[in-house]
Amino acid sequence: MDEPIVCRCEEVTLSQVIQAIDEGYDTLEELKRHLRVGMGPCQGRTCLPLLARILAERARRPLPEVMEEVSIRPPLAPAPVLLFLEGQDED
Numbered sequence: 001m002d003e004p005i006v007c008r009c010e011e012v013t014l015s016q017v018i019q020a021i022d023e024g025y026d027t028l029e030e031l032k033r034h035l036r037v038g039m040g041p042c043q044g045r046t047c048l049p050l051l052a053r054i055l056a057e058r059a060r061r062p063l064p065e066v067m068e069e070v071s072i073r074p075p076l077a078p079a080p081v082l083l084f085l086e087g088q089d090e091d
């Protein structure tokens, strides 16, 4: 595949993003839900800023305005179970 990839985790290409924007998906949340961009293991760390720039340019909107539309959730870090058991009584 020679086509530029926007989201590596979900294998979403640039042409898929452009087509979705042209079909009317014109917010980051809509694009995420439609294409699953940003829903992969990295949670959009690399692709959401790129997607925002593409959307801002294609929709001719200011980038800060586009960036405000997405709710970024920090990735959760796994914690060992023993961490939660320490200090508890053994009744």
Ligand code: FES
Binding pocket: 006, 007, 008, 009, 010, 037, 038, 039, 040, 041, 042, 043, 044, 045, 046, 047, 048
């Ligand atoms: S590159 Fe898009 S979710 Fe990881």
